[in-house]
Amino acid sequence: MPQSSHLYSSVKYLIENAKSTIVRNVNTTMITTYFQIGEMIIEDEQSGRDRAEYSKKILKNLSKQLTVEFGRGYSVDNLQWMRKFYLMFRKRVSPEITGSFEKYETLSRISAEDRNYETPSHNLIFRLSWSHYIQLMKINNEDERNFYEIEATQNNWSVRELTRQYNSAIYERLALSRDKYGIKQLAKEGQIIEKPTDILKSHYVLEFLDLKQDKRYSENDLETEIINKLEHFMLELGKGFLFEGRQRRFTFEGDSFFVDLVFYNRLLKCFVLLDLKIGKLTHQDIGQMQMYVNYYDRKIKLEYENPTIGIILCKEENKTIIEFTLPENNKTIFAKEYRAILPSKEELKRQID
Numbered sequence: 001m002p003q004s005s006h007l008y009s010s011v012k013y014l015i016e017n018a019k020s021t022i023v024r025n026v027n028t029t030m031i032t033t034y035f036q037i038g039e040m041i042i043e044d045e046q047s048g049r050d051r052a053e054y055s056k057k058i059l060k061n062l063s064k065q066l067t068v069e070f071g072r073g074y075s076v077d078n079l080q081w082m083r084k085f086y087l088m089f090r091k092r093v094s095p096e097i098t099g100s101f102e103k104y105e106t107l108s109r110i111s112a113e114d115r116n117y118e119t120p121s122h123n124l125i126f127r128l129s130w131s132h133y134i135q136l137m138k139i140n141n142e143d144e145r146n147f148y149e150i151e152a153t154q155n156n157w158s159v160r161e162l163t164r165q166y167n168s169a170i171y172e173r174l175a176l177s178r179d180k181y182g183i184k185q186l187a188k189e190g191q192i193i194e195k196p197t198d199i200l201k202s203h204y205v206l207e208f209l210d211l212k213q214d215k216r217y218s219e220n221d222l223e224t225e226i227i228n229k230l231e232h233f234m235l236e237l238g239k240g241f242l243f244e245g246r247q248r249r250f251t252f253e254g255d256s257f258f259v260d261l262v263f264y265n266r267l268l269k270c271f272v273l274l275d276l277k278i279g280k281l282t283h284q285d286i287g288q289m290q291m292y293v294n295y296y297d298r299k300i301k302l303e304y305e306n307p308t309i310g311i312i313l314c315k316e317e318n319k320t321i322i323e324f325t326l327p328e329n330n331k332t333i334f335a336k337e338y339r340a341i342l343p344s345k346e347e348l349k350r351q352i353d
Contacts, residue, residue, distance in 0.1 A: 027129055027130075028126060028127070030130065031126040031128075031129075031130060031133065032126065034081075034082045034085055034130060035082070035085055035086055035089065035093070035126070036086075037079070037082045037086075038082040038083045038084070038085050038086025038087070039086045039090070041058075041059070041062075041079065041082065041083045041086075042083060042086060042087065044058060045058070059076050059079050059080065059083075060076055062074075062079060063075055063076045063079055081134055081137065084137055085133060085137060088137055088145075089125075089126075092125055093125065127153045128149065128152055128153060129159070131159045132149075132152055132157075132159055132162060135159060135162055135163055135166070136148060136149055136152075136162075139166070142187075143183075143184075143186070143187035144171050144187070146187045146188070147171050147186050147187050147190060148162060148165065148166060148171065150189065150190035151165070151170075151190045151191065154190055155239070161235065164208075165235075167342055167345075168205040168207070168236075168342055168343070169205075169342075169343050169345045169348050170201070171186065172202075172343075172345060172348035172349055172351075172352055173201040173202045173203060173205075173343075173348065174186060174191060174201055174202075175352050176201075176202035176348065176351055176352060177197065177200050177201060177202050183352070191238065191239060193238070193239050193240055193265070193267040193268060194267075195268075195331075196268065196270075196309050196331055196332060196334075197331075197334075199237070199238050199239070199240075199265065199268070199272070199309075200311075200334060200336065201238070201336070202336075202348075203336055203337040203338065203339055203343070204236055204237075204313060204336055204337070204338045204339070205236065205338070205339050205341075205342060205343060206226075206233070206236065206338050206339065206340055207339075207340060207341055207342050208229055208232040208233075208236075209222075209225040209226065209229060209340065210225075211225065211340040217278065218278065219260075219276050219277065219278050222276050222278060223246065223260055223261065223276055226261070226276075227246060230243060234263075237263070239267060240265045240266045240267035240268065241263045241264070241265055241272070242263060242264045242265070242266060243261075243263055244262040244263055244264050244271070245261075245262050246260065246261050246262070247259070247260065248262045250295055250299070257288075257291070257292070257295075259273050259274075259275070259292050260274055260275050260276045261273070261274040261276070262274075265309075268306055268309070269304075269305050269306050270301070270305055270306040270307060270308055270309055271296050271300065271301060271305075271308045271309070272308070272309045272310075272311065273289070273292050273293060273296065273308060273309070273310045273311070274310075274311050274312075274313055275288065275289050275292070275310070275311075275312045275313070276313050276314075277312060277313065277314035277315065278314075278315050279314070279315060279316065280314070280315070280316040280317075280318060281312060281314045281316065281317050281318045281321055281322070281335050282318075282321065283321050283325045285312050285314070285335075286312065286321070286322065286325045286326060286333065286335065287325070289310040289312050289333055290310070290333060292308075292310055293307075293308045293309075293310040293332055293333060296308040307331075307332050308332065309332050309333075309334070310332060310333045310334070311333075311334050311335075311336060312333075312334070312335040312336070313336060313337075313338050314335060314336070314337060314338070315337065315338065316337065317335045317336065317337045318335075322335050
């Protein structure tokens with residue numbers, strides 16, 4: 001019966017929503033608890049004379065007691081992570097940010113009887129899992145760390161995906177495509193997609209395709225491997241991408257042409273065409289992409305959609321060819337290198353500095 005079906009769907013949604021809310025609340029409560037444990041450890045250290053030796057001894061004893069009482073999760077290493085967690089993130093937990101943290105910021109100095117265990121407002125500040133924060137604490141640069149936290153939260157990255165994005169130096173690759181203001185914006189807001197250049201990275205890393213640098217492969221091989229690992233490739237492309245198809249065909253006066261990969265970006269509200277080149281970029285490649293973009297703009301896109309973007313993904317770009325083939329005010333056609341191995345983060349950081 002329709003009513004019965006509607007009732008079931010409504011009740012099912014309510015239960016599933018409640019379950020996910022419980023999981024989120026449990027996670028944020030534990031993260032807050034770890035933050036407060038880190039604070040208590042720091043405060044206790046400050047009362048010791050030889051802090052290094054004192055801390056080592058205290059953490060060892062504390063770990064033994066907590067493990068007996070609560071089981072796994074309170075090893076010396078984990079307690080040290082909690083200590084570091086407090087030191088790294090304490091700046092954000094302040095009256096200026098939360099507006100009501102004063103009664104919690106000295107929690108370790110309040111007697112057990114008087115403690116308020118209601119969920120504090122600063123729980124909203126910690127939205128990721130403890131495993132995510134352990135990975136984030138390995139990043140020393142605060143701006144870079146903030147960027148990865150924002151992106152992991154907004155895009156629901158798993159710990160594995162967060163690690164992959166960090167290892168592929170997405171922060172540095174995005175920063176190299178931006179001015180100083182844009183780099184600051186990355187640290188405060190993450191990757192904001194408002195114009196075509198916002199989706200671009202300095203280059204793209206396709207290490208997940210397992211293509212050997214010295215192995216010969218065709219453009220068809222490259223395309224096939226991308227399709228086989230489409231989810232990974234779309235994560236590498238960035239935010240808002242939807243896959244529309246491969247080898248999209250159109251014909252002019254009996255001649256057929258094929259666009260390698262076609263995507264749609266829902267944030268920019270436009271088609272994004274990708275042409276794959278395993279060699280060095282030529283002016284013919286740019287001319288071909290210009291034709292593809294013109295065709296989509298004139299025959300495919302709807303009136304309310306924005307101009308089509310074309311990206312030539314090549315093994316070796318040629319900046320001079322790009323400069324003199326494309327108009328100075330070009331905003332729709334781009335050539336970007338891809339790399340089959342992870343980049344050197346140190347080298348990219350030097351380019352930013």
